[in-house]
Amino acid sequence: MVLDILAGFVYSIIVYNIPLLYGTVGEILNEKAGSLNLGVEGTMAVGAIFGYLLGCRTDSLFLGILTAAAAGALCGLLFAFFTVTLQANQNVTGLTVTTLGLGVYYFVAHAVHSRSNWPMMQDCPSIVKGFSEIHIPLLSDIPYIGKAFFSHNLFIYLGIFLAVLVWWYMKHTTAGLRMRAVGENPGAADSCGVNIPRSKYLHITAGCAIMGVGGYYMALHINGEYLASSGWINGYGWIAVALVIFANWNPARAILGTFVFGIFKALEVYAGSIAFAFPALFGWLKAVPPKVFTALPFLITALVLVLSSARRSKKSNQPAAIGVNYYREDR
Amino acid sequence: MKTMKRFHIVRREGVSLRRKCLYYVIAIFSALLLGALLLLTCGVNPLDYYAKVFTIGLSTARFPAKQVENFLNALVPLVLTSLALSVAYKMRFWNVGGEGQFLIGATAAAAIPLGLGSVGGTVPTLLLMAAAAMLASALWGGITAFFKVKFGTNETLLTLMLNYVALYFVSFLGETKGKWNFFLRTDSDRPIFASVFDTVAMPALRIGDFSLSLALPLTVLICVFLWFYLKKTKQGYEIAVIGDSPGTARYAGMKTGWIVVRTMLLSSALVGLAGFFKLMTSGSLSASITDNVGWTGVVVAWLSKLEPLGIVATSVLICVLRFGCSQASVNVSAVDSRFSDILQGVILFAVLAADFLLRFKIAKKEEAC
Numbered sequence: 001m002v003l004d005i006l007a008g009f010v011y012s013i014i015v016y017n018i019p020l021l022y023g024t025v026g027e028i029l030n031e032k033a034g035s036l037n038l039g040v041e042g043t044m045a046v047g048a049i050f051g052y053l054l055g056c057r058t059d060s061l062f063l064g065i066l067t068a069a070a071a072g073a074l075c076g077l078l079f080a081f082f083t084v085t086l087q088a089n090q091n092v093t094g095l096t097v098t099t100l101g102l103g104v105y106y107f108v109a110h111a112v113h114s115r116s117n118w119p120m121m122q123d124c125p126s127i128v129k130g131f132s133e134i135h136i137p138l139l140s141d142i143p144y145i146g147k148a149f150f151s152h153n154l155f156i157y158l159g160i161f162l163a164v165l166v167w168w169y170m171k172h173t174t175a176g177l178r179m180r181a182v183g184e185n186p187g188a189a190d191s192c193g194v195n196i197p198r199s200k201y202l203h204i205t206a207g208c209a210i211m212g213v214g215g216y217y218m219a220l221h222i223n224g225e226y227l228a229s230s231g232w233i234n235g236y237g238w239i240a241v242a243l244v245i246f247a248n249w250n251p252a253r254a255i256l257g258t259f260v261f262g263i264f265k266a267l268e269v270y271a272g273s274i275a276f277a278f279p280a281l282f283g284w285l286k287a288v289p290p291k292v293f294t295a296l297p298f299l300i301t302a303l304v305l306v307l308s309s310a311r312r313s314k315k316s317n318q319p320a321a322i323g324v325n326y327y328r329e330d331r
Numbered sequence: 332m333k334t335m336k337r338f339h340i341v342r343r344e345g346v347s348l349r350r351k352c353l354y355y356v357i358a359i360f361s362a363l364l365l366g367a368l369l370l371l372t373c374g375v376n377p378l379d380y381y382a383k384v385f386t387i388g389l390s391t392a393r394f395p396a397k398q399v400e401n402f403l404n405a406l407v408p409l410v411l412t413s414l415a416l417s418v419a420y421k422m423r424f425w426n427v428g429g430e431g432q433f434l435i436g437a438t439a440a441a442a443i444p445l446g447l448g449s450v451g452g453t454v455p456t457l458l459l460m461a462a463a464a465m466l467a468s469a470l471w472g473g474i475t476a477f478f479k480v481k482f483g484t485n486e487t488l489l490t491l492m493l494n495y496v497a498l499y500f501v502s503f504l505g506e507t508k509g510k511w512n513f514f515l516r517t518d519s520d521r522p523i524f525a526s527v528f529d530t531v532a533m534p535a536l537r538i539g540d541f542s543l544s545l546a547l548p549l550t551v552l553i554c555v556f557l558w559f560y561l562k563k564t565k566q567g568y569e570i571a572v573i574g575d576s577p578g579t580a581r582y583a584g585m586k587t588g589w590i591v592v593r594t595m596l597l598s599s600a601l602v603g604l605a606g607f608f609k610l611m612t613s614g615s616l617s618a619s620i621t622d623n624v625g626w627t628g629v630v631v632a633w634l635s636k637l638e639p640l641g642i643v644a645t646s647v648l649i650c651v652l653r654f655g656c657s658q659a660s661v662n663v664s665a666v667d668s669r670f671s672d673i674l675q676g677v678i679l680f681a682v683l684a685a686d687f688l689l690r691f692k693i694a695k696k697e698e699a700c
Contacts, residue, residue: 036487038427082680086687091425091487092633093683095626100676103669110667111373228667242495245488291503298495305492309484323425323487329341 003144005277009266010148014156015221017262019044021159022214023240024247024254025166026072029207031244032170033200034183036323037079038094040211041237042101047072047212048232049105052219053112056119061130061154064220065213072212075101076205084200087325098237105231113226121224130154131220155217160255162210167251179203183319186326196326211237239297246301248308249317260297267293340691354689358681359648366674373665380659380666387651388658396540402654404612405622407546408433408605410646412628414557415601417637421561422574422594428475428490429602429625431497432468436603437610437620438501438514439467444530446513456531464607465600471497472599473592480588494625502618514616524615533611546608553601558639570594602628634682649675 023040030037037043047068055064079097082088112118121127131153139150170176181189182199190196218232243261247254267274268290275286308316367377383390392398412429419426440460443450450456475493478484504514506522516525535542561567569590572580580587602625609620627649635641656671 078680082683086684087691088683088686089633091427092630092679095630096676096679096683098626099630099672100680103672103674103676106667106669107369107673110669111665114665115373238495242492245492289503289507291499291506295496295499295503298492298499302489302492302496305489306478306482306484309478309482318485322485 002278005274007144007147009270009274011151013259013262013266014149014152017258017265018156018159019214019218019221019236020240020243020261021163021254021258022217023211023237024243024258025159025163025251026207026209026211026214027240027244028247028249028251028254029166029203029210030076031322032183032249032319033179033203034186034319034321034324034326035079035083035200035204036090036094037076037097037204037208038091038241039075039079039097039101039208040240041233041235042098042105043072043075043208043211044101044215044218044233044237045105045231046075046101046215048215048219049108051212051216052224053108053119055127055216056121056124056224059124059126061127064127064216068212068216069209070212072215073205073209075212076208077201079208080201080204083325084197084204087327090323090325102231105233109226110228113228118226119224121220127220155213155220159214159217163251163255170251180319182326183321186321190326190328196328200326211240214240242298242301245305245318246297248304249319264293264297338693338695341694343690343692346689351689354685355682358685359678362674362678362681365677366670369670369673370666375663375665380663383659383662384655384671385651387655388661391662392658394540398658400542400544402650403547404544405654406646406650407544407550407612408609408622409624409627409631409650410643411550411553411605411608412602412624413631413635413642413646414554414639415598415605416628417632417635417639417642418557418561418570418601419595419598420574420632420637422570422591424476424479424591424595424598425487426472426475426490426595426598427487427625427629428472428493428599429628430621430623431490431494431625432472432599432602433606433609433621433625434497434501434618435471436464436468436606437616438504438606439603440464440607440610441514441524441527441616444527445525449530453531453534457533460531460610461604461607464603464610466603468603468606469596469600472602473596476592476595480591498618501616501620505616505618524617526614527610528614533608544612546611550608553604554639554643561639566590566593630679634679634686648678652678 023044026043027037027040050071051064051068054067055061058064075097079093082093083090121131133151133153134157136150140146142150170180178189178194179199181192182194182196186196189199214236215233218234218236222232239261243254243257246261247257267285271285271288271290271293274282275284308318363381367381370377370380387398387402389395389398412433416426416429440463443460443463444456450459471493472490475484475486475489478489479486504512505524508515508522514524516523533544533546535544537543561570569580569585572583572585573587573590577587580590605624606620609622609624610616613620631642631645631649635645652671652674656666656674657668660666660668660670
């Protein structure tokens with residue numbers, strides 16, 4: 001009984017928060033190449049709406065993912081064009097990508113909703129099938145653990161795979177090393193023959209493509225229900241920006257970070273019922289106001305940021321040239 | 332030997348004001364043109380739509396005076412927040428914590444009438460509220476400045492995080508009933524923020540149907556003051572030097588650390604004041620009281636080149652778009668009210684592109700390989 005609840009709890013944390021991992025891994029690729037992209041929210045929204053509409057139109061999950069990635073990549077291209085080629089301020093450009101992205105999201109959603117039948121996910125058998133949980137022989141049958149960790153849909157495994165892949169790429173490949181050099185000291189990287197604009201364009205675009213897929217997941221996860229008020233992304237993109245710092249710019253740690261943020265998000269809603277179910281162990285949860293759980297990840301992230309700068313710690317992976325544009329003739 | 336032709340970009344100096352204005356006008360027009368194409372795809376007449384937007388819906392309004400009032404009430408917080416942020420940006424201090432500072436300011440201001448009641452009449456209460464708002468958000472912003480100076484903490488990321496802490500703090504106040512929580516109404520079982528209007532109201536000048544809130548002239552005054560402060564005083568000069576070259580500032584014997592903290596205190600105090608003004612038009616707190624001005628302000632300040640007059644003009648443009656589009660959407664159901672986001676985004680990108688053309692020129696480079 002207790003384990004049942006716990007397994008369900010872990011399961012739902014993963015299912016609800018995996019988009020954060022996509023957003024975070026994408027943003028790490030941006031930031032490690034020296035670009036602080038505050039357009040995550042907008043990029044995810046654009047990926048979500050186009051992925052959903054085209055995916056449902058063709059009833060193909062694969063095409064949906066591809067469209068979402070392409071739409072996200074387009075947002076990244078826009079950001080890269082303005083910050084790398086046109087030397088525009090990164091904060092301003094990122095915020096503008098978010099504004100424009102959300103505008104496009106609402107505009108397209110409203111236009112489709114008001115003029116034609118809003119495509120329903122239930123009418124797309126192959127998407128529903130593709131989005132359903134995958135049964136892995138043996139692993140899924142492990143009591144409790146199988147339910148918590150091994151009975152998820154495709155996107156969960158894809159997200160974790162992408163995180164590990166990006167981690168490996170950054171840590172163990174020459175291209176990854178060069179990209180980190182661009183984020184640390186573009187001048188030095190340039191003098192070693194690294195093509196700075198190309199590296200930035202490439203990693204920003206790839207990162208934003210990953211964010212787009214994360215947005216698509218959010219659309220599917222609420223069955224593509226049309227939302228006129230809060231939108232599908234609902235602040236997840238912003239949380240991803242925080243999560244990057246929490247994960248210390250490490251994609252593998254982002255997996256853990258997503259889970260920790262997820263626990264706090266879940267506690268905001270379920271703390272009361274957990275306290276009720278386990279009065280002896282978790283009774284104290286009742287006394288904590290729910291919003292404390294929501295705020296805690298951000299507070300911890302802020303503390304991590306301050307402490308790591310205070311100790312000038314070698315362990316911090318914050319890119320030195322983050323947020324600074326590179327203009328060769330200023331070198 | 333092969334010669335290779337390629338293009339590269341070089342800095343451009345001394346562009347005339349006329350040329351700048353021309354570029355910006357072209358940018359805005361081409362963005363509106365793109366918007367018009369989008370409107371056509373929805374089967375909406377762009378001219379009609381834009382007419383509604385740029386007259387902020389006055390043509391169809393039943394209470395035009397009230398409409399203008401609402402517009403000005405939306406404009407004041409944006410202008411003041413952008414101005415305040417621009418002060419920090421002058422020294423290249425990337426304060427993106429406008430949202431949080433705004434919320435903290437509004438909360439502190441609300442605490443006075445809701446917690447203490449009327450303190451010796453309207454004027455003392457209002458003064459106390461303004462002081463509380465400025466002090467609280469100055470401290471909130473000061474945290475980041477302190478750590479930036481002391482440890483070199485990245486101020487963009489830290490202010491970003493503190494935005495959320497402030498946001499959830501206000502949500503927490505709004506949903507937690509308790510004896511101590513004087514922010515909520517006592518006559519309701521559900522948690523609802525109490526209104527400060529029961530205790531105090533902003534003095535306003537009545538001109539016929541139209542009432543001009545005191546916040547507007549005050550904002551104009553602050554704008555003039557900031558122009559003077561940044562351009563004509565020693566402190567303003569110090570800020571400019573730090574922005575251009577922190578090394579030079581230190582070499583010249585300026586106390587750069589203190590100047591950064593002092594300037595950030597001023598910047599965030601003014602954001603707090605904007606929060607107070609907003610509270611005096613909305614009446615009660617809410618987590619969405621900021622109306623995103625903390626974010627929009629970043630963009631406005633930067634696009635206006637941190638010039639006070641430019642900030643006012645840009646704010647008016649953005650406010651007209653937002654307010655106008657939400658008014659137009661009442662009559663035009665085919666277009667979402669958030670169409671202003673698209674217009675705003677496209678205009679900003681067009682202006683950023685114009686900026687590039689003003690700052691750089693593309694030169695042909697011939698080099699021997």
